[in-house]
Amino acid sequence: MKILMISTLNLSLPNGGTVHFTSIAKEFRLAGHTVDAIIPSTGDSHQNQLIADKFFDNVTFTSSLTRIIPVGKTSLNSLAQILTILLQRSDRYDWVYLRSSIISALSVAALRIKGFRHIVTEQNGWFADELVQMGVSRPWLDVIKYMQLLDARLATFVITVVEGIKEKLIEHGLPQEKVLVAGNGTDPKIFYPLPRQEILQKYKLDPTYFYLGLIGDLERWKGAELAIQAMPIICEVYPQAKLLVVGSGRQLGYLQETYRDLECVSFMNEVPYEQSNEYINCFDIALLPLLEFSNIGFSPIKLYAYAASGKPILSSNFRGVRELESQGFITLHENGNYHDLANHAITMISNPDQLGIMGKTARNYAEKNFTWEEIASKILQRMRHV
DSSP states (O other): OEEEEEOOSOTTSOSHHHHHHHHHHHHHHHTTOEEEEEEEOOSOHHHHHHHHHHHOSEEEEEOOHHHHSTTSOGGGHHHHHHHHHHTSOGGGOSEEEEEOOTTHHHHHHHHHHTTOOOEEEEEOSOHHHHHHTTTOOTTHHHHHHHHHHHHHHHSSEEEESSHHHHHHHHHTTOOGGGEEEOOOOBOTTTSOOOOHHHHHHHTTOOTTSEEEEEESOOOGGGOHHHHHHHHHHHHHHOTTEEEEEEOOSTTHHHHHHHTTTOTTEEEEEOOOGGGHHHHHTTOSEEEEOOOOOSTTOOOOHHHHHHHHTTOOEEEEOOTTTGGGGGGSSEEEEOTTOHHHHHHHHHHHHTOHHHHHHHHHHHHHHHHHHOBHHHHHHHHHHHHHHO
């Protein structure tokens, strides 16, 4: 098949969205398909060429409105892509794969106008719920919900990463058979266990300490502050425990200023995606203290990276993760309760043999169940069926 992939993301920035999109593109090509793309320019011709060579057969780079309007969200880049879409020939592609955004329904409508018959849209969240967290209020939320539903209705079928998004779409009238829950994944060749002593030495970390850690964008709902608040309780029992906070984001400045006197917390700022595995391997326990704000659940890519790196995981109890608790590598704490997080961490630290078993179990499970190859295979199977 020949597949046209469309996204509004800057693919040079390492985050869950870019990893998902590029990993699917990579697996499509490995499966023998031709993959072209329409994506925003990074603003750097060398960087553009690296992205094109690594992930796609041919790329059309469009202007990035977020470079012109710094306060804008990446979804605004849909507007810059519409003209490019209208210049495409529908007979050149068997499928269009589009990563949805707040206004991506406009792009899907443009594709329909041009006569594209087979369009799959990838929905990674329920946008209205997410934007409530950013202070957006009605009537904008109603418009956003309408646009997301229009995106789904215009598509041939929709991919979601969690069952909860599928339920929302069905609740609003989308036929059940039109939605495929494909999930998220990881690459066990990028994320894998490394010798503890060597990696701690490389980053000048004292091997006599016990390291809890988390990595990713520091948004309020990601729960980094919850983990920080738990550390004084943990350190009362284990003074050699330390929290490594790896990443940047809107909450970084606040966290650094508020907790600057806590010696048991180290902020390691943002790291290149290629080094993520090394930093995760510094953790003795990987934390996932997300604050649940929606009943749709989460499918966090870092969960799969933690598991592939062979790390025992301590996570808040939310839909999408609690289903994995029985597999033996995840311990759950009460959502939003840093006392409970601390108590579970203390119990885990006190049993190093069990932590070793959990880490090996995590790696084995990730190799069998969390690969991008498996995710892409589900999507391609549905495409062939259509």
